[in-house]
Amino acid sequence: MKKVIIYQVLPRLYGNANNTNKEYGTIDENGAGKMSAFDNKVLKELHDMGVTHIWYTGIIRHASKTDYRKYGVPLSDPVNVKGNAGSPYAICDYYDVDPDIADDVKNRMGEFSELVERTHKAGLKIIIDFVPNHTAVEYNGTFKPFTDENYYPGRLHDGDWTDTAKLNYENKNTWQKMVDILLFWAALGVDGVRCDMAEMVTVDFWEFATKKIRDQYPDFIFIGEVYNPAEYRNYAGKGGFDYLYDKVGMYDTIRQVTTGMTPAYRITEQWQKVDDIKDKMLYFLENHDEQRVASEFFAKDGRNGFPALVTNVFMTKAPFMIYFGQEYGEKAMDKEGYGGVDGRTTIFDYWTPTSVHHKTMGKLTKEEKEVFDVYKKVLTLANKEKALREGDFFDLMYVNPASDHFDNGRQYAFLRKSGDETVLVCTNFSDRDANVKVRIPAHAFDFMSLPTGKHASMELLSGKKGTFVLNPDDSVSLTIPAHFAVAWKIKK
Numbered sequence: 194m195k196k197v198i199i200y201q202v203l204p205r206l207y208g209n210a211n212n213t214n215k216e217y218g219t220i221d222e223n224g225a226g227k228m229s230a231f232d233n234k235v236l237k238e239l240h241d242m243g244v245t246h247i248w249y250t251g252i253i254r255h256a257s258k259t260d261y262r263k264y265g266v267p268l269s270d271p272v273n274v275k276g277n278a279g280s281p282y283a284i285c286d287y288y289d290v291d292p293d294i295a296d297d298v299k300n301r302m303g304e305f306s307e308l309v310e311r312t313h314k315a316g317l318k319i320i321i322d323f324v325p326n327h328t329a330v331e332y333n334g335t336f337k338p339f340t341d342e343n344y345y346p347g348r349l350h351d352g353d354w355t356d357t358a359k360l361n362y363e364n365k366n367t368w369q370k371m372v373d374i375l376l377f378w379a380a381l382g383v384d385g386v387r388c389d390m391a392e393m394v395t396v397d398f399w400e401f402a403t404k405k406i407r408d409q410y411p412d413f414i415f416i417g418e419v420y421n422p423a424e425y426r427n428y429a430g431k432g433g434f435d436y437l438y439d440k441v442g443m444y445d446t447i448r449q450v451t452t453g454m455t456p457a458y459r460i461t462e463q464w465q466k467v468d469d470i471k472d473k474m475l476y477f478l479e480n481h482d483e484q485r486v487a488s489e490f491f492a493k494d495g496r497n498g499f500p501a502l503v504t505n506v507f508m509t510k511a512p513f514m515i516y517f518g519q520e521y522g523e524k525a526m527d528k529e530g531y532g533g534v535d536g537r538t539t540i541f542d543y544w545t546p547t548s549v550h551h552k553t554m555g556k557l558t559k560e561e562k563e564v565f566d567v568y569k570k571v572l573t574l575a576n577k578e579k580a581l582r583e584g585d586f587f588d589l590m591y592v593n594p595a596s597d598h599f600d601n602g603r604q605y606a607f608l609r610k611s612g613d614e615t616v617l618v619c620t621n622f623s624d625r626d627a628n629v630k631v632r633i634p635a636h637a638f639d640f641m642s643l644p645t646g647k648h649a650s651m652e653l654l655s656g657k658k659g660t661f662v663l664n665p666d667d668s669v670s671l672t673i674p675a676h677f678a679v680a681w682k683i684k685k
Contacts, residue, residue: 195576196513198245198513200517202250204231204294205251208229211224212550220293228308241569242568243573248322248387248514254286255280257269257274258277267285267331273331278543280541284324305381310382323387325391329356342361375406384413385413385435388417391418391432396424418438420441421441442474443464444477450501451486451491457622461590475513475514478505480514485525485538486501488525496567496676500620500678501620503677504620521551522560523547524536527546530544570654580610581616583611584614587609589632589637608633608643614682617671618681619679621674626675628670629673631671633663643663644683649684650683659681663683
């Protein structure tokens with residue numbers, strides 16, 4: 194059993210050596226990353242960082258203002274395109290690879306197959322986007338095309354989704370068309386899909402689709418972008434989803450803890466709400482929709498996000514996802530064009546994120562290296578250490594209220610245990626070093642069969658060695674650096 198660590202990346206923005214970064218620049222001015230950037234070296238580096246799955250965002254051809262008509266690709270009406278590059282979620286052809294990310298546009302499907310082969314050879318699994326709720330306003334795929342009956346009357350979405358047309362799931366023909374698309378990509382070697390706005394499509398469809406795919410591909414993974422907690426169990430159960438976004442619960446809360454807007458003990462409330470499906474909840478601190486941790490809108494420095502990282506990665510067996518550049522502290526404070534200065538890395542423009550460009554050129558800053566080193570340490574420990582990979586979880590917050598020895602508003606403590614190995618984790622969201630005493634209740638000793646007495650121990654993040662004395666209802670003393678954590682491994 195392995196803990197799933199997902200690396201989301203937009204190939205169009207990754208590995209682009211062009212650093213012009215002109216606002217509203219064209220592909221000729223700003224360039225674009227290619228699938229070939231994910232060579233054996235890059236994929237090995239990701240694998241060595243602890244990644245198990247790569248979510249390649251924007252693989253399928255979508256609406257764009259770039260002209261590829263000489264390659265037989267219809268030109269989208271610019272009125273219906275956001276930015277120059279367009280949204281990866283305004284699909285023009287479910288059976289085609291986006292030409293922007295190919296070195297040889299004519300051979301873009303072949304290049305994707307080579308990417309699949311390289312990725313699998315590196316020991317990684319592949320996830321791509323599946324966009325079931327809508328297409329681009331102009332869907333121009335010629336293979337198994339969509340017709341008016343596949344769309345709702347009026348077609349266009351209201352609100353901000355002006356570049357899309359809504360699909361009609363009251364028509365069972367739409368169901369089969371979408372299953373055919375999933376089977377097509379599965380046959381090409383894709384291991385799973387992240388399903389965009391999954392909750393906007395009926396659970397009955399997902400029950401139908403997941404069963405159809407798994408009849409032929411039993412290990413195929415479905416990840417659902419679902420924001421309504423009241424529907425989690427429907428999608429995780431009847432709908433057949435392996436994992437669901439934990440956005441409105443865990444993400445929103447741990448972000449507020451990081452920024453000092455809510456106390457750390459409220460993290461407990463969030464795992465308790467989904468405890469019966471806890472291993473299906475996908476934790477993350479960044480993705481293409483959310484603001485970067487290091488942006489001025491969030492924590493202002495990637496290092497300030499370390500306590501949230503350790504908490505989310507070490508808490509449970511559930512998967513964890515990072516967004517490319519997060520591991521270097523990407524700030525995303527650029528004025529790219531359609532994206533604007535919003536603390537997010539644009540998905541609509543041709544651009545090169547600063548930290549990713551530094552990585553591409555082999556010139557990471559001292560701060561970027563520092564962030565990377567911690568991410569690599571945390572992500573690799575998640576699978577290296579048995580207790581963190583598959584151990585039982587015990588929340589210690591209920592016996593550690595606010596006191597002179599423990600600030601439950603800025604520290605969060607828990608145990609993980611498997612076999613004869615126990616890990617005591619305490620994260621410090623404060624901007625000051627903390628000297629704390631963490632009480633371990635008798636119930637934890639009974640529930641987890643914790644060892645009593647004196648034990649040699651090692652702090653996993655620093656390598657520091659020490660000795661712990663464990664007894665029911667006693668406390669252990671910990672020193673935790675500001676904006677950081679400790680994870681003490683105690684062997685029986």
